[in-house]
Amino acid sequence: MKGWWSIYRKELLEFARDKRVLFSAIVGPLLVEVLIIGIFGYVFRAVETEQRYVLFVNDMAAAAPMLEPLRVSKRFTVAELPRDADIDAVLKAQVTDVVLVFPPDFAARSKAGERPEVELYSDPNEQTSQIAAGVVADALDTFRATERGRRLQARNLDPEAFEAFSLVQRAAKTGEAFGGSMLSSFLPYLIIIWAFYGGFSIVSDLVAGEKERGTLETLLVSPVSREAIAFGKFLALATVSLVATISALLGVVAMGVSKLEITETMFDGSVHMSLGSVVAVVLSLLPLIVFFAASLLALSTIARNQREVQGYLSLASFLVLIPAMMSQFIGYTDAATSKWIAFVPVLNTATVLRQALLEKVDYRTLAITVGLSALLASLALLLVVHLFRKESVLFRT
Amino acid sequence: MITVENLAKSFYGPKRTVVKAVDGVSFECRPGEIFGLLGANGAGKTTLLRMLSTIISPTSGRATVDGYDIVEQPAEVRQNIGFLSTTTALYQRLTAKETIQYFGRLHGLSGRNLRDRTAEVIELLGIAEYANRLCDKLSTGQKQRVGLARTILHDPPVLFFDEPTAGLDVLASQTVMEFIEERREVGKTVVFSTHIMSEAERLCDRIAVIHAGRLAAIGTLDELRSLTGKDRLEAVFLQLVQEVV
Known part of the structure; x- marks a missing residue:
């Protein structure tokens, strides 16, 4: 599969020169996390004290x-x-x-x-x-x-x-939650959203855009195999999604360690995370990012042009947003401990992230989540390769 | 050397009707020859060139390019061809030099070999002045020169030009045509597709008139004139096309 590295490198070089990508994959996630935590922190603090x-x-x-x-x-x-x-x-x-x-x-x-x-x-x-x-x-x-x-x-x-009895309320020693319960309820949602939206700015350009501009034909006429082209492009998209996710996480950590007065209510716990929880976060997020990247690339390949990609992306957003949003409320129900959660894509990753933030990782849920996301990622990648082999798809303009 | 035997390509059209884009075309093209494909828009020229460059597969028939079968050895075919068309564009956020080097790497060039070849084609096509400028900032003529540079960087023995002058001004068209003539002089096998009669008259050693996916006639300009009894290529073309219809 020669040539994928050259394609990957070229895509990253183009992204690095595209202000939209720099904003949506690096500045945007960081800024949005900082703003959301800041605004929520301010609002909750105001409600509680001001x-x-x-x-x-x-x-x-x-x-x-x-x-x-x-x-x-x-x-x-x-x-x-x-x-x-x-x-x-x-x-x-x-x-x-x-x-x-x-x-x-x-x-x-x-x-x-x-x-x-x-x-x-x-x-x-x-x-x-x-x-x-x-x-x-x-x-x-x-x-x-x-x-x-x-x-x-x-x-x-x-x-x-x-008085029939006296009541004393005490906190159980369940471990130090990252940032406290408030943050752990909506942080998984924010992280998953960036893993998905991080690649939005470039996905339509990657294949549909190349079809429209006529550069795809130039690429297809090179000796590089279609599998290598698909893989190079997929990897570039996954890298951008990963960067967006890391950027979002950095935004959260930056707000946590800065110990601002307005975010006191958001970080009522510590900003410390055990190594086991960090590993759980990485393990659950990586296959999900791969799945998102491969699925988005498949949509860009199927579409005739960039406009059509935007239509597909709007529909795909709902499939990700709904389970991701559910994760915010899962702590209020007994679903958080239900076995079926591990089998719902996206929601399972959000649940693992929440568990990791609360230092309560259930390794069975983690294993199923990683396995399921990896399976879906593999299927999506196979679909991309299949689409790249179909001339009818590549010449639909 | 290119050999094409009874090559055909069908697509599904509206309501699943079968459209024969190329219908049993056969010809040969030799090194040091510019072989012209002359036809109106939609005649099947681009589909034929796409099959020969292995971007799409033929429905039936056989063809070899530089001795490699287009179906059995597509990677080897692509390694030995250069392809330029009006629809192929450049990457806007790469410089001219980066674009040339990118395609060099895709063709397996690296290190000193890549640097030397890049310098050679930049010199040959007079790109040096704007080699480090983003392709987005280049004029149409400059872009076409960069396109030519990436087409010949790996020194392929076979070159396909699919209407390479469409949309270019007279000066830029001259550059492209002179370049194609030079390729013939250095012994390359060149297939040149066009619908512009004057270009075919000037460049092509032999011309294949193609219409509705079928070959109407093949020959030198003189042979086609004697075949139709017409003098001007435009008149020759119209008569041959009418015979196909």
């Missing part, structure tokens, strides 16, 4: 002792609910995030040891309203527990005697 909420209360005097923790946190602006205000309307207009309503005789009934009903209104369609309601409810719960204890003690009763 987001300000408005709470309307109809009885400021009654609410004051209960809302002391909110006043200390400085995240709530507590204001009096205007008299005759329509609660649904103020919530809908987002004038306030939550409304706390005390009955008119609250103070008297409370003093009498009764259990008056306090209403907490929130907008079920607004996330900020839901978050604010949760924080207010927590503050009220804390006040209620303190008040309950005070009342029991006033009757010479031990508050703890009324």
Whole structure:
């Protein structure tokens, strides 16, 4: 199979001179990872620490002792609910995030040891309203527990005697996850997307573009075998996809080690990864990249021209995006530990990546994933070689 | 030396109809000869040359190029031919020199041999001035010179030119035709396909008139004139084509 190296080298030289390739395979993945992690980090941090909420209360005097923790946190602006205000309307207009309503005789009934009903209104369609309601409810719960204890003690009763058990939450020693649970849920998706999209900028040019420009005929008339031409081009595409994937990974690592304030919530774990997990990441990604590269090259070979390739790529994107997106939510279901996951292409790699990030690699899933991806990659490569041998495909212009 | 015996190529057309692009063509072409394939667009010239250069396989018939069978020994055939057509282009992001060297490597040249041959063809075709310029930045004539350079870099005994002057201006066409004449002088076997009568008259030692995939006649210009009783090649061509129809 002489000549594949010359073709591979020439393709890489052309890519290196193409600004589109440099951007989409090197700068793009790195920049996108940095931006996504930065933006998500900023948003989550804002929600957790910086987001300000408005709470309307109809009885400021009654609410004051209960809302002391909110006043200390400085995240709530507590204001009096205007008299005759329509609660649904103020919530809908987002004038306030939550409304706390005390009955008119609250103070008297409370003093009498009764259990008056306090209403907490929130907008079920607004996330900020839901978050604010949760924080207010927590503050009220804390006040209620303190008040309950005070009342029991006033009757010479031990508050703890009324608790069936005490609860202490502890973190199990399951290993240090890379970046924490938040990152491990969407990082596999971002990495797989780049393994797939990394080669997009060049794939249409590789064969369909050569057909259109007439350079393919020049290549076919050289003594190099068609297998060598196909292999050289495949390897060039796989290299670009690999570079894009590595670039994306570097973007993540760069954000992790830079320890920026805005990404604290994203990297709540360490940025350390065991050697076993690194090996699992490499083993699962390599055959997938080969599979992607061979499949994309097959599409470029089948297509008459570059425009037709773009149509095929749009359809192929869905086949990759859907299982890749599913990987983001797999941690919320019991599917993450199901055996069938290992047999779903793309999703299986995402699962292995997630397991590696969480330092929980299941070697059976890893073995099936690598085997299946390698099988698919081999079939796709055979298809490319078959297509290159068909003159009808190469001369469809 | 090229021998072609009853070569044919069929394609499937619309609604699975069979289209005979080349239909039982036979001829011989000797070293030091420019053999012309004269025919209108779609006559089957390109398909015939593509078969001889092993890019596509014949449906039936046999042909040898420099002694190698086009079906049994395609790699050897491709090693011994140079192919240039109007539809073959250059890589935009390679320089002229890189393009020439790339095709040299594909033909098995390397090291000093590749460097020396590259220097020779750059000198021969007057490419030195723009050898390190990207092909994207070259004029049509300059591109055609680079195309010629990559065609002869491995010094093949057989050369195929498929309408090599189409789209070129007069000066660039002159360069190409002079180049083809020089190839004949150094003993190469040249097949030259064209639909331009003046080019066929000037270059070809023998002409094969091809129409609808079939050979209408073969001979020197004088032989074709006597066969038809016409003087101008255009008139000769039209009469021969009408006989095929």
